[in-house]
Amino acid sequence: MSLLKDGALAQDPWVAVADDAPLPEDGAPIVSLARWQRDRAALRARNGALGVRLPNAAPVAAIADDLDRLTLVALEFPKFNDGRAFSQARQLRERYRYTGELRATGQVLRDQLLFMTRCGFDAFEVAKGDPVSAWANALTDFTVFYQPTGDGRPTAAALRRAGG
Amino acid sequence: MTGQIATANRLVDGAVVFRRADGGWGLRVEEAVVIADEAAAETLLAAAKRDAAAALVVEPYLVEVDAAGAPTSYRERIRAYGPSRAFHADVPTRHP
Amino acid sequence: MYQYDTIDQTFVQQRVAQFRDQVSRRLAGELAEDEFKPLRLLNGLYLQLHAYMLRVAIPYGVLSARQLRALAHVARRYDRGYGHFTTRQNIQFNWIKLAEAPDALADLAAVGIHGIQTSGNTIRNVTTDELAGVAPDEIEDPRPWCELIRQWSTLHPEFSFLPRKFKIAVTGSPHDRAAVRVHDIGLRMHRNPAGEVGFEVLVGGGLGRTPLIGKTIKPFLPKRDLLSYLEAVLRTYNLAGRRDNIYKARIKILVHDIGADAMAERVEAEWAQLRDGALVVADADIARLAAAFAPAPYAPRSPRSEAVEHARLTDAAFGRWLKRNVFAHKVAGYAAVKLSLKPIDGPPGDATADQMDAVADLAERYGFGEIRVSHEQNLVLPDVALDDLPALWRALDALGLATPNIGLVSDIIACPGLDYCGLATARSIPVAQHLTRRFEDIARAHDIGKLHINISGCINACGHHHVGHIGLLGVDKNGAEHYQITLGGRADEHAALGKLLGPAVPYDGVVDAVERIVETYVRLRQDGEIFVDTVKRVGPTPFKEAVYVAA
Numbered sequence: 001m002s003l004l005k006d007g008a009l010a011q012d013p014w015v016a017v018a019d020d021a022p023l024p025e026d027g028a029p030i031v032s033l034a035r036w037q038r039d040r041a042a043l044r045a046r047n048g049a050l051g052v053r054l055p056n057a058a059p060v061a062a063i064a065d066d067l068d069r070l071t072l073v074a075l076e077f078p079k080f081n082d083g084r085a086f087s088q089a090r091q092l093r094e095r096y097r098y099t100g101e102l103r104a105t106g107q108v109l110r111d112q113l114l115f116m117t118r119c120g121f122d123a124f125e126v127a128k129g130d131p132v133s134a135w136a137n138a139l140t141d142f143t144v145f146y147q148p149t150g151d152g153r154p155t156a157a158a159l160r161r162a163g164g
Numbered sequence: 165m166t167g168q169i170a171t172a173n174r175l176v177d178g179a180v181v182f183r184r185a186d187g188g189w190g191l192r193v194e195e196a197v198v199i200a201d202e203a204a205a206e207t208l209l210a211a212a213k214r215d216a217a218a219a220l221v222v223e224p225y226l227v228e229v230d231a232a233g234a235p236t237s238y239r240e241r242i243r244a245y246g247p248s249r250a251f252h253a254d255v256p257t258r259h260p
Numbered sequence: 261m262y263q264y265d266t267i268d269q270t271f272v273q274q275r276v277a278q279f280r281d282q283v284s285r286r287l288a289g290e291l292a293e294d295e296f297k298p299l300r301l302l303n304g305l306y307l308q309l310h311a312y313m314l315r316v317a318i319p320y321g322v323l324s325a326r327q328l329r330a331l332a333h334v335a336r337r338y339d340r341g342y343g344h345f346t347t348r349q350n351i352q353f354n355w356i357k358l359a360e361a362p363d364a365l366a367d368l369a370a371v372g373i374h375g376i377q378t379s380g381n382t383i384r385n386v387t388t389d390e391l392a393g394v395a396p397d398e399i400e401d402p403r404p405w406c407e408l409i410r411q412w413s414t415l416h417p418e419f420s421f422l423p424r425k426f427k428i429a430v431t432g433s434p435h436d437r438a439a440v441r442v443h444d445i446g447l448r449m450h451r452n453p454a455g456e457v458g459f460e461v462l463v464g465g466g467l468g469r470t471p472l473i474g475k476t477i478k479p480f481l482p483k484r485d486l487l488s489y490l491e492a493v494l495r496t497y498n499l500a501g502r503r504d505n506i507y508k509a510r511i512k513i514l515v516h517d518i519g520a521d522a523m524a525e526r527v528e529a530e531w532a533q534l535r536d537g538a539l540v541v542a543d544a545d546i547a548r549l550a551a552a553f554a555p556a557p558y559a560p561r562s563p564r565s566e567a568v569e570h571a572r573l574t575d576a577a578f579g580r581w582l583k584r585n586v587f588a589h590k591v592a593g594y595a596a597v598k599l600s601l602k603p604i605d606g607p608p609g610d611a612t613a614d615q616m617d618a619v620a621d622l623a624e625r626y627g628f629g630e631i632r633v634s635h636e637q638n639l640v641l642p643d644v645a646l647d648d649l650p651a652l653w654r655a656l657d658a659l660g661l662a663t664p665n666i667g668l669v670s671d672i673i674a675c676p677g678l679d680y681c682g683l684a685t686a687r688s689i690p691v692a693q694h695l696t697r698r699f700e701d702i703a704r705a706h707d708i709g710k711l712h713i714n715i716s717g718c719i720n721a722c723g724h725h726h727v728g729h730i731g732l733l734g735v736d737k738n739g740a741e742h743y744q745i746t747l748g749g750r751a752d753e754h755a756a757l758g759k760l761l762g763p764a765v766p767y768d769g770v771v772d773a774v775e776r777i778v779e780t781y782v783r784l785r786q787d788g789e790i791f792v793d794t795v796k797r798v799g800p801t802p803f804k805e806a807v808y809v810a811a
């Protein structure tokens with residue numbers, strides 16, 4: 001796995017921590033939703049960065065009250081064609097105004113990168129293979145967007161209104 | 165007596181093709197190499213799958229044929245001989 | 261009609277460029293089939309029995325003459341000289357070469373059409389009434405709203421990997437010609453007591469393995485809220501629809517499992533968060549679209565045409581065509597004309613490249629250059645002056661497009677079936693051909709009256725057999741083609757699912773069986789009663805006896 005962020009391969013400072021493993025003293029742990037719910041008070045009291053991995057069957061509301069404390073939320077694509085996390089991402093960004101890192105994990109394909117970005121993802125765990133340039137190019141395939149998604153890209157309708 | 169042949173669609177144009185004895189792929193079912201025993205059929209399928217991996221053909225599989233070399237299932241006869249009737253001037257149909 | 265502006269044009273060309281790159285990666289062996297398949301499907305390219313099949317979207321069934329000529333060009337240049345119009349107002353080309361598919365799509369993109377989202381678990385081509393904008397009973401023209409939905413749903417980043425495919429249909433008339441009750445979402449425009457026009461929203465209708473009639477979850481949705489509400493429905497479905505079983509993944513199963521009330525509540529909760537957001541339909545946006553569909557520059561004409569009256573009295577063939585294929589228009593002195601793609605012994609819904617070119621010419625000569633595609637797999641010239649009808653009829657007759665059988669027993673809806681389709685269990689087209697020959701006598705067909713026969717080659721129900729007055733479903737019995745018969749289905753505002761009559765009949769017996777059913781109806785009908793009403797009144801027993809006892 002490599003981490004793709006801001007159009008480049010990045011060092012991943014985060015470590016996934018199993019539910020029964022002790023939390024590392026420092027560093028940035030990602031815990032499961034189950035562990036977060038179990039140890040919520042203790043985790044919140046910790047110093048430093050915290051991340052939660054939200055299963056795609058869980059409602060985003062399950063972590064809504066904690067988004068102020070979370071610096072990373074990881075969403076899951078168990079298979080590329082299981083698109084639930086697209087909706088979760090938009091709810092996190094647009095409804096709950098979550099501003100931390102939103103990471104796509106699982107089967108993340110280059111031909112989905114633009115969709116993910118538009119839904120609010122800003123970090124991607126990708127299988128090694130395609131060159132970084134190919135991933136970067138995937139973001140430039142289109143310059144026209146028909147839906148407002150909160151990603152700031154102007155929609156076709158907005159351009160038409162501005163153009164008169 | 166029945167036998168088996170390997171069929172697939174050619175990647176570049178989707179044409180129905182049949183694996184020949186020389187390892188190439190032909191457009192007519194009559195060209196297909198007919199295999200009588202299971203072990204040889206597995207070998208044929210494995211070779212066909214290598215051609216799929218090499219981006220020559222798509223989704224190869226084995227088809228049962230009768231003693232005359234014609235596919236036994238109706239679906240495979242339509243693949244081999246074209247639509248069941250000449251719906252248009254240019255539609256290939258050559259059902260025996 | 262709506263014309264692509266430079267924004268749409270840029271988009272569709274970028275899409276072709278992206279697909280061209282994907283195809284070349286595939287041909288070079290850089291992409292394996294399992295990686296490439298979802299990408300080609302998202303551009304409407306299937307691998308069928310004989311070759312690749314390209315499905316091209318005709319948005320809500322509206323084509324310009326120029327676009328129809330481009331379809332003819334694709335049929336001629338990249339295929340075998342014909343195309344097949346489907347029940348979803350799309351067209352399919354059956355013999356496309358992968359290496360040439362990007363070129364074909366580029367030629368189509370030049371006139372603003374494409375294959376995007378004609379496959380895959382996406383929001384599919386939105387469909388509507390083929391008489392939209394010209395039907396006298398219409399409350400409001402649904403096409404601007406269809407175009408709004410088309411744009412909103414095109415490469416929607418959140419809804420491109422839904423649990424299953426998703427079909428939306430819209431009707432602007434009380435008489436439903438768009439079958440909105442058997443779609444994932446059906447939108448029915450109507451007027452509330454305050455006189456405002458809005459949408460009734462139905463969800464969870466559909467055919468296929470589990471046919472269900474849609475349920476109303478919003479009796480009246482203000483027009484400004486259309487997109488936010490659709491987004492709420494789609495999000496609810498995307499998050500909660502089943503993904504563990506492909507046969508239970510459509511929204512109809514979700515609605516069925518949790519109930520329409522619970523579905524309505526969930527959507528309402530989601531919508532509460534969205535309704536005043538960025539998706540509110542701006543007046544300027546819908547006004548721009550409405551202007552694109554502004555009424556054509558009709559000339560003032562008499563509602564009565566002497567030319568028509570004369571031809572009707574002097575030529576019985578013209579009279580029959582006038583009665584069956586010509587439809588009332590909201591503007592006096594005009595009519596909408598249906599072009600039958602159901603000639604006797606022809607493959608239903610097919611048109612040759614030459615026919616398409618000729619129809620494009622006729623659309624310009626006898627109209628304003630517009631053609632519609634109906635979900636019954638026929639074409640429509642929507643704006644014909646009454647005085648032009650005799651000349652148009654002669655031209656269509658010469659093209660083989662004037663069979664006077666619209667809505668009759670030989671106007672058969674059929675999917676491609678086993679002659680083309682990789683999923684099929686039995687043939688559809690030859691069954692339709694045999695049936696049209698059996699009912700070739702047009703006077704007899706007119707006497708039988710309105711009767712829809714629908715044929716599907718497998719349980720996927722692309723031929724909408726559940727909603728045929730007579731439905732035929734191809735099944736396999738010990739390696740031989742058989743057909744299940746259902747009676748009493750209908751797709752209109754009285755939508756109902758047909759009921760299975762009895763055991764499936766073999767290929768060789770299906771035409772006789774249908775004829776016995778029709779004869780039973782003729783024997784039992786009461787004054788003016790159409791087939792499906794007789795079935796409803798007398799029940800299945802006499803038909804069962806006719807098919808299974810007499811046989």
Ligand code: SF4
Pocket residue numbers: 675676677678681682683684685716717718719720721722723
């Ligand atoms: S109903 Fe079945 S056979 Fe007919 S087109 Fe659909 S999938 Fe193919």
